[in-house]
Amino acid sequence: MPLSFCSLASGSSGNCQFIESQTTKLLVDAGMSGKYIKTSLETINVSIYDIDGILLTHEHADHISGLGVLMRRYKLPLYVTRKTWEVLSDKVGQIDASLLHVFETIDDILIGDIRVKGIKITHDAVDPLCYTFHHESCKIGIATDLGAISDEVIEHFKDCDLLMIESNHDIEMLKVGPYPMYLKRRILSEFGHLSNEDAGHIARELIEYGSVKNILLAHLSQENNFPDLAYETVKGIIEGEGLVIGQDINLDLTYRDKVGKLYRIVKER
DSSP, X not given: OOEEEEEEEOSTTOOEEEEXXXXXXXXXXXXXXXXXXXXXXXXXXXXXXXXXXXXXXXXXXXXXXXXXXXXXXXXXXXXEEHHHXXXXXXXXXXXXXXXXXXXXXXXXXXXXXXXXXXXXXXXXXXXXXXXXXXXTTEEEEEEOSXXXXXXXXXXXXXXXXXXXXXXXXXXXXXXXXXXXXXXXXXHHSTXXXXXXXXXXXXXXXXXXXXXXXEEEEEOOOSSSOOHHHHHHHHHHHHHTTTOOBTTTBEEEEOOSSSOXXXXXXXXXX
16 A cells, blocks of 8 residues: 655745555644645645644744644644653643643554654754654655754664655855854754755665665755755765666655645555
C-alpha cells in the first residue's frame, strides 16, 4: 500500500506537512492559519475533517499558530510529548481534553496504520523532534529545525524512501545579511538550523549508504537563502560524488507560501 507526503508549507512564516496511508491521514505541525491548512488540503483532495491527528516537531510559533483553531473547530487530535505540552498548553486556548494524547516520548506509536517514531534533535526548543513514518514497506522522514544531525538521526533516516530535510540558509548570505549578531550565532549553532551545505552532505551520505530516493529541501530562509541557490548547492554536493540528479535521486523543493508536490511512495512487499 502507498504512503503519501505533501508539504503544505515550510519556512519561518509557517510549517505544515501532510502524510497519508490508505486509511490514516496525519499532519506534522500546524504553523499556518486554520483556513490556509483547510484550503491547502482541499487542493490535494483531502478534507480537513478526515485528518486523524497532528504531531508537533516543537513549540515555536511557526509550528503551532493554527493548532488551537484546528483542535477546536475541526476536533483534530494532538499527539505530543509531555515537555512540549507543558510549554504549549497556555498558547492554544481551551481545547477538548479528549483530543489530547500526551506521551513521555513519542518513541514508537501507532496512529491508525502508520507507525510513528520521534527522534530527539538539537534545537532551541524544550523537546524538539524529527520524525519517521512507516507503513508496511514504505518509510518517510521529516528533519527540520535542527542545528546539527547526529549519527543516530542519520541511522533512522537511512532506510527512508523520502526525506524532507532542512536547507535553511546560505552561510555567506547569513553572515553578511541584516540579522543581528546574536541571531546569526543562534542560527549557526548546533541549536539553530542546517545550512544548504549541511543538507547536501547529509543527503549525499543517505543516498550513498542508504535507500533514500527522494530528497525534499525544506525550511528555506526568506532572508538568507534563495530556492535556486539551495537546490544548486545541494545538487552540486550530491553530483560531486558521481551521482546523477533525476537518475540516482530525485531532488525537489518545498515552499513557504504554497503547496508542494504530492508524492506517493509505492513499493512491493
